[in-house]
Amino acid sequence: MTRSRPSRLEPSASTTPVPLTFDAFYRAEYRRVVAIAQSLTGDRAVAEELAQEGFVAAHRRWGRVSGYDRPGDWVRRVVINRAISVHRRRDAERRALVRVGRRDDAVPAVPDEDAWLWDQVRSLPPRQAQAIALVYVEDLPLERVATILGCAETTVKTHLKRGRDTLAVRIREREAAEQVDDVPPSERPGVRT
Amino acid sequence: MNLDDRLRSAGSRLGDQAPGPTAEGLEDVVRRAEASRRRRVAATSIAASVLAVALAFGLTRAAVDHRIDVAAEGGGRSVTTPGPSRPDLPPGTDPDTTTPGTHAACEIEDLRVRLAGLDRSTAIDRYACRDGWATTLARLGGGGWEISLFVEQNGTWAFVTDDPAAAIDTLPQGPAPVADLFVAMGVPLPTTPAPPAETAGPPTTEGTPAGGERPGVAGDDDPAAPAVTIVDGDPTTDPPPEAIGAAAGALIDAVDPVNRPTEVGDRIVVQDGFFLTRSTVRRFTDAERDALSRALTDRGLQVTFADPTLPDDDPASGLVLGSAALGSDPWSATGAPPPGGYVVRGELSYPDPDGDHFFGGQGSVVRLTPSPTGWLAEAQLAWIT
Numbered sequence: 001m002t003r004s005r006p007s008r009l010e011p012s013a014s015t016t017p018v019p020l021t022f023d024a025f026y027r028a029e030y031r032r033v034v035a036i037a038q039s040l041t042g043d044r045a046v047a048e049e050l051a052q053e054g055f056v057a058a059h060r061r062w063g064r065v066s067g068y069d070r071p072g073d074w075v076r077r078v079v080i081n082r083a084i085s086v087h088r089r090r091d092a093e094r095r096a097l098v099r100v101g102r103r104d105d106a107v108p109a110v111p112d113e114d115a116w117l118w119d120q121v122r123s124l125p126p127r128q129a130q131a132i133a134l135v136y137v138e139d140l141p142l143e144r145v146a147t148i149l150g151c152a153e154t155t156v157k158t159h160l161k162r163g164r165d166t167l168a169v170r171i172r173e174r175e176a177a178e179q180v181d182d183v184p185p186s187e188r189p190g191v192r193t
Numbered sequence: 194m195n196l197d198d199r200l201r202s203a204g205s206r207l208g209d210q211a212p213g214p215t216a217e218g219l220e221d222v223v224r225r226a227e228a229s230r231r232r233r234v235a236a237t238s239i240a241a242s243v244l245a246v247a248l249a250f251g252l253t254r255a256a257v258d259h260r261i262d263v264a265a266e267g268g269g270r271s272v273t274t275p276g277p278s279r280p281d282l283p284p285g286t287d288p289d290t291t292t293p294g295t296h297a298a299c300e301i302e303d304l305r306v307r308l309a310g311l312d313r314s315t316a317i318d319r320y321a322c323r324d325g326w327a328t329t330l331a332r333l334g335g336g337g338w339e340i341s342l343f344v345e346q347n348g349t350w351a352f353v354t355d356d357p358a359a360a361i362d363t364l365p366q367g368p369a370p371v372a373d374l375f376v377a378m379g380v381p382l383p384t385t386p387a388p389p390a391e392t393a394g395p396p397t398t399e400g401t402p403a404g405g406e407r408p409g410v411a412g413d414d415d416p417a418a419p420a421v422t423i424v425d426g427d428p429t430t431d432p433p434p435e436a437i438g439a440a441a442g443a444l445i446d447a448v449d450p451v452n453r454p455t456e457v458g459d460r461i462v463v464q465d466g467f468f469l470t471r472s473t474v475r476r477f478t479d480a481e482r483d484a485l486s487r488a489l490t491d492r493g494l495q496v497t498f499a500d501p502t503l504p505d506d507d508p509a510s511g512l513v514l515g516s517a518a519l520g521s522d523p524w525s526a527t528g529a530p531p532p533g534g535y536v537v538r539g540e541l542s543y544p545d546p547d548g549d550h551f552f553g554g555q556g557s558v559v560r561l562t563p564s565p566t567g568w569l570a571e572a573q574l575a576w577i578t
Contacts, residue, residue, distance in 0.1 A: 023219060030214035035207050048212065052222055059226035114203040121200075136204035168196050 020066050026055055029072040032138055033079055039118055039133040040083040047083075054079040073148045080130045080148070120170050121163070128163035131156050438484030 033054060037047035054075040058065045065071045121129050127149065134145045146153040194202070 022223075026219050026222065027214045030218065031211045032208060035204075035211040038211065039204065039207055044212075048218075052218065052225070055222045056225045059222055111206065114206055117199065117203050118207070132200065133204075136200040137207055139201070139204070164196055164200075167200075171196065171199075 020071065022059055022062050022066070025058070025066070025071055029075060030055070033072070033075055035137050036076060036133050037079050037083055039137045040080060040122060040129060042115075042118060042122055050079050050082050051075075053082060070144070070147075073144060076134070077148050077150070080133070116174075117167075120167055124163050124166060127151075128159045128166070131159040132163045132167075135160060434480040434484035438488035 030051060033051045034044075034047050037050040037054075038044055041047050041050065057078050058071065058075050065074050068074055121132050123129075124132070130149060131145055134140050134148060135142070140148075142153050142156050146156045149156060149159075
């Protein structure tokens with residue numbers, strides 16, 4: 001059985017070779033890769049560990065990966081796949097604990113409202129969550145998101161629409177619940193004094 | 194604020210708060226990548242050195258190589274016997290000239306030269322030679338003892354390994370009784386040699402022989418340990434598809450439990466397989482694919498036959514993390530199968546249960562060897578990552 005893939009992270013023959021050192025690549029991409037990983041894991045330390053793993057994978061194959069049009073997209077795919085893998089996550093969490101234990105810098109807290117929103121994103125089906133993360137954290141065009149996810153652009157649009165629809169429903173439900181909470185008990189419908 | 198803006202703002206804040214790269218982080222990446230490379234190189238190097246002497250000695254590659262990775266993984270195993278006292282010799286053994294059998298062209302002096310060249314020891318305390326194989330027990334300068342295995346090669350002794358467990362595990366038990374040599378040297382065997390597969394249990398098409406024990410398995414925590422089973426069949430013809438299925442089942446059973454898919458809905462991807470013979474490479478037949486599917490589904494796994502043309506070890510393929518391309522590892526297509534037998538390689542990989550990024554199972558190998566009672570099916574994972 002052959003699985004067709006509409007988009008591939010392959011080198012382009014027409015690309016003008018630009019020497020890219022791994023060092024420069026790491027420095028240029030690291031922050032954004034961590035941000036993507038954090039949106040999908042909800043944990044900064046785990047996100048950093050997953051990003052490290054992604055760059056380790058890239059380093060091991062640098063001869064090939066550096067020839068891709070966008071080596072960073074290769075790393076993103078590795079990281080977002082690992083972020084949704086139970087086993088990979090577990091390993092990363094173990095290593096992240098060790099890393100966190102060795103350092104003393106404080107991790108800034110994500111604002112509560114944002115944290116709730118990302119929780120909701122993570123509760124979406126994995127592909128929807130990945131599409132939303134790539135579009136809204138990185139502001140990537142759909143064409144690149146499709147390449148990273150290994151699917152067609154129309155599929156990305158579908159994932160995004162479904163994800164947004166679900167999120168919109170949950171936000172409305174939450175806001176409705178908060179409005180109820182804000183109303184004094186005596187003024188709530190159905191309550192007689 | 195609408196949902197789009199809300200998501201964009203939250204995403205922007207997440208990006209702003211993400212830590213930047215550090216020199217330590219970069220060093221960590223490089224160090225881990227290099228360590229990973231070294232592990233692979235070590236495995237390949239050991240495989241190459243042992244194979245080189247074994248092949249020169251007229252042995253087939255497949256007869257010796259399927260446990261070489263165990264030697265590589267077992268780098269922490271002691272290769273010395275504790276000093277300062279000499280290990281006791283078995284009763285009736287001459288402590289100074291233990292020579293069970295003959296050693297044709299090679300002289301013991303050559304062993305001393307070899308050891309000196311390897312800077313391994315200052316003195317050989319004992320040696321034993323038999324059928325072109327030699328073991329030496331040498332006193333180390335810093336105390337303790339070291340046992341080494343050599344093979345006769347073009348009139349000299351070629352160093353094979355100094356890991357007793359690796360020697361016993363990787364080298365053939367029949368024509369070169371390495372274990373016997375070690376016993377003759379009075380060195381406690383670190384592992385019990387695998388019993389002949391024919392006596393391991395009655396024929397079965399399941400992944401493990403009847404009785405539950407898997408002969409030749411060093412331990413359930415050893416991911417590279419092969420599982421062995423005997424499948425009925427005519428060893429003078431192609432192995433029956435059931436043998437493929439049995440071997441695949443054995444492979445599943447041999448997998449490290451940690452990495453073994455166990456959850457409902459787990460899938461296994463079967464890289465559309467190759468049969469290797471001495472001169473030909475062919476794909477699985479439908480019957481063989483069916484047998485593979487049955488063996489895997491019997492174990493609660495879903496089976497997907499993947500496209501073998503996609504690149505290996507690349508998330509861009511989204512299919513297989515492993516050795517999909519022939520010739521990409523020591524188990525390349527040029528490797529000879531066992532006499533009259535077959536090697537099926539790079540076939541099985543394990544997907545993450547909830548994603549399409551795969552782990553484990555690189556260089557998965559199923560080996561089929563004719564035996565007096567049918568086909569001996571062995572399977573193992575060459576590496577677990």
